[in-house]
Amino acid sequence: MTTLNRPGAPDGHVCGIDAAMEVIGGKWKVLVLWALHEHPRRRFGELRRLLPGITEKVLASHLRELEADGVVHRVSYDEVPPRVEYSLTEDGKRLNDALQPLAAWGRRRPVTGGLEEGAGRSRS
Amino acid sequence: MTTLNRPGAPDGHVCGIDAAMEVIGGKWKVLVLWALHEHPRRRFGELRRLLPGITEKVLASHLRELEADGVVHRVSYDEVPPRVEYSLTEDGKRLNDALQPLAAWGRRRPVTGGLEEGAGRSRS
DNA sequence: CAGGATCCACTGGGATACTG
């Protein structure tokens, strides 16, 4: 367990977000999910092309973890030229749905209408 | 740019999730948000107590980033014993709302009804 | 073409000690 470890939720809930974060915790995870959502049944190379900047290792490992987490489905046809297709599982689609509100929130962030704190974007 | 960097969304969307992930990307970020959501106007030490296992450094930095991102509001009264109170901004509350579906998804994960991949939780 | 194996660099996070 390298992720969030709540000692047992003293308040009575586990919030489940940590579980979700465990799944989408990778740097490109959500984008892979997203790409798969918009381009069902994509092959490794295609996904790689869809995610400019990602390396094979990272894509491969993310895909493997996503598969292990049951949100991505992998089908490999053993043909002469190796061919593998990835797609979202039902659970993966649900995850994507659950991600929508967050996406919407993030999208309206830069120009929030009622931000009174005057906070600016500043990160490392 | 240490975060997700999409070259400009070739498909026409930025999905916004990456922006959101930037905000909640810390290990304890969501839990801090959560704690603040359930315990409005909490002080540093109290928050620390609410998040067993978190260190001062991390709590402080998360709080600072969360504040910079406009989701947490910080009020410091300069009294004799230093006193600072943290609370969620309106945007922070919206973020929390946006997090709910994800939390719900994560909560029902362990016992998914139709998981045929036979995947188990396996991480590094 | 799909990825496994390595090596490396970076940074996020933990522990501890100190200050206003």
Next chain:
DNA sequence: CAGTATCCCAGTGGATCCTG
């Protein structure tokens, strides 16, 4: 009490080379 300052380690992501 509410942080800040260091040091350090581990995990994660990146680049490259190599294989089925």
